[in-house]
Amino acid sequence: MYKEFVPKLFSLLKEGISKEIVTKDILSGIIVGIVALPLAIAFAIASGVSPEKGILTAIIAGIIISTFGGSRVQIGGPTGAFIVIVYGIVEQYGTDGLTIATFMAGFIIIGFGLARLGNLLKYIPYSLIVGFTSGIALIIFSSQINDFFGLHISKVPANFIDKWTVYFNNIHKINWYAISIALVTIFITLYFQKLIKKIPGSIVAIVLSTIVVLLFDIPVDTIESNFGTIPNKLGLPHIPNVDFDTIKSLIQPAFAIAILGSIESLLSAVVSDSMIGGKHRSNMELVAQGAANIMSSLFGGIPATGAIARTATNVKNGGRTPIAGIVHALVLLAIMLLFAPYAKLIPMSCLAGILMVVAYHMSEWKQFKSILKGNRMDIIILLTTFFLTVIFDLVIAIEIGIVLSSFMFMKRMSESVNIQNISSKNKNKEHLFDEELLDIPKGVLLYEINGPLFFGAARQFQETITNTQLQPKVIIIRMRYVPLIDATGYQSIKEILKTYKARKIKVIISGIKKPLRKSFEKNEMFLFIEHDLVVENIHTAIMRAKENL
Numbered sequence: 001m002y003k004e005f006v007p008k009l010f011s012l013l014k015e016g017i018s019k020e021i022v023t024k025d026i027l028s029g030i031i032v033g034i035v036a037l038p039l040a041i042a043f044a045i046a047s048g049v050s051p052e053k054g055i056l057t058a059i060i061a062g063i064i065i066s067t068f069g070g071s072r073v074q075i076g077g078p079t080g081a082f083i084v085i086v087y088g089i090v091e092q093y094g095t096d097g098l099t100i101a102t103f104m105a106g107f108i109i110i111g112f113g114l115a116r117l118g119n120l121l122k123y124i125p126y127s128l129i130v131g132f133t134s135g136i137a138l139i140i141f142s143s144q145i146n147d148f149f150g151l152h153i154s155k156v157p158a159n160f161i162d163k164w165t166v167y168f169n170n171i172h173k174i175n176w177y178a179i180s181i182a183l184v185t186i187f188i189t190l191y192f193q194k195l196i197k198k199i200p201g202s203i204v205a206i207v208l209s210t211i212v213v214l215l216f217d218i219p220v221d222t223i224e225s226n227f228g229t230i231p232n233k234l235g236l237p238h239i240p241n242v243d244f245d246t247i248k249s250l251i252q253p254a255f256a257i258a259i260l261g262s263i264e265s266l267l268s269a270v271v272s273d274s275m276i277g278g279k280h281r282s283n284m285e286l287v288a289q290g291a292a293n294i295m296s297s298l299f300g301g302i303p304a305t306g307a308i309a310r311t312a313t314n315v316k317n318g319g320r321t322p323i324a325g326i327v328h329a330l331v332l333l334a335i336m337l338l339f340a341p342y343a344k345l346i347p348m349s350c351l352a353g354i355l356m357v358v359a360y361h362m363s364e365w366k367q368f369k370s371i372l373k374g375n376r377m378d379i380i381i382l383l384t385t386f387f388l389t390v391i392f393d394l395v396i397a398i399e400i401g402i403v404l405s406s407f408m409f410m411k412r413m414s415e416s417v418n419i420q421n422i423s424s425k426n427k428n429k430e431h432l433f434d435e436e437l438l439d440i441p442k443g444v445l446l447y448e449i450n451g452p453l454f455f456g457a458a459r460q461f462q463e464t465i466t467n468t469q470l471q472p473k474v475i476i477i478r479m480r481y482v483p484l485i486d487a488t489g490y491q492s493i494k495e496i497l498k499t500y501k502a503r504k505i506k507v508i509i510s511g512i513k514k515p516l517r518k519s520f521e522k523n524e525m526f527l528f529i530e531h532d533l534v535v536e537n538i539h540t541a542i543m544r545a546k547e548n549l
Helices: 008-015 019-046 051-068 080-114 126-143 160-169 176-194 201-216 223-227 244-276 282-298 308-316 323-343 348-362 365-372 376-392 394-416 455-466 487-502 514-522 538-548
Strands: 418-421 430-433 436-439 444-450 474-481 506-510
Touching: 008 051, 019 051, 019 080, 019 201, 019 223, 019 308, 019 323, 019 348, 051 282, 051 323, 080 126, 080 244, 080 282, 080 348, 080 394, 126 160, 126 244, 126 348, 126 365, 126 376, 126 394, 160 376, 176 201, 176 348, 201 348, 223 348, 244 282, 244 308, 244 394, 308 323, 365 376, 376 394, 436 538, 444 455, 455 487, 474 538, 487 506, 506 538
Parallel strands: 444 474, 474 506
Antiparallel strands: 418 444, 430 436
């Protein structure tokens, strides 16, 4: 319990880290820092904010997540998953609204961690995750068409359908130089590491395209033409003016940032655990993620979480402790301080090509296709979440997806509850059940319930028992395999007891051990049934039934 909220780095330092591991971590951190640079810039621009905000987020969140997180190898920073949410918030509330929403989300994530919800977040259905992830990938792909084709549209609509309408209306403005740069970028990003594994293809593509555009004065949009220069210093922390109305309007997107960030960071931690054979501390990871978002927002950054691709790159390059993540953030800081003025020359079509590759890897089309061949309920969740993300809004998609998943889960659970009328099948008044030979007297009905008696199954339970056409003198309800009963379940039992009391039929409840008996007392069940009619085993129940005949 104590270790649950101890950062992984602190535990590793206490145990001792060898010089060999530290050396590998430093080298891995340098490589990951270089990989993270173009992604940080690209994610910021795609989110509708200036490029330096992505670098600031990667630096600040990267250091905090690695220093205080619960994973050995997690790399934190901005990710593609947040592009949709951030873009929407900036469109509606501006950058100050984004800062407040990210700040609020940080405290919500810390709350998740302190409430030990880290393990619960792992149970969100995979079909829901694939649905909104694939939807985000399609939106990222769509958002880059303007820069990919060099259409030079000053204001692209946020709505998916309106966006493509504008694209088709401006298709005659295609810039073939921009398309060439974007295609070459995609090719280099995908295939360069097959030649040299240690150098990221995206960095090679950025350097080459920037040099070519500069030397030959190629007419394409650059970061400078769209955003101006990139600052080469960290600003001071700043909190914008906040009022209650702003908090009310931003609570929904703040929760969406918190839920999405929590899910993605824990998914990344689970994936990295499988790669290194480790075990992360999920609740400590959430606390660190929350703190990272709070600090990122104070410095004008955007939401951050664990980045699966960068974490995997870290593991593949030998990173085994949080030192690699800290080094990655320091490398980005050094690049920002020394080379930021040159980053303004990067062509927008090059960044579009990099984000197209990101969208492809995010799309999870193989998993999407696999789920479409599976269970009908999973297909409904997948497609609903996917289309809501693309057509409407990621916040709505996550909310409805979780609600829909909950209803599907309740339906499955209620179907798993088995209620059998044992005695109606028993013509010889004897029934062999789990190697028991039960002598059930005439005029006695025995029902066996298997599964949790919660609100999803309570109505089925009540209808099955009360709708019997038989007129017994005693009904035994056997509940030895009922692991839990919720408030709705208890209410159903009370209704059954009242119904049969009015019909002068005795009800005996069997299989109630001490823990469940205490729960019976708390829910005031003994106001509706005598104590001696709630028994621990079936033999006592049959004996009570004979006494009441």
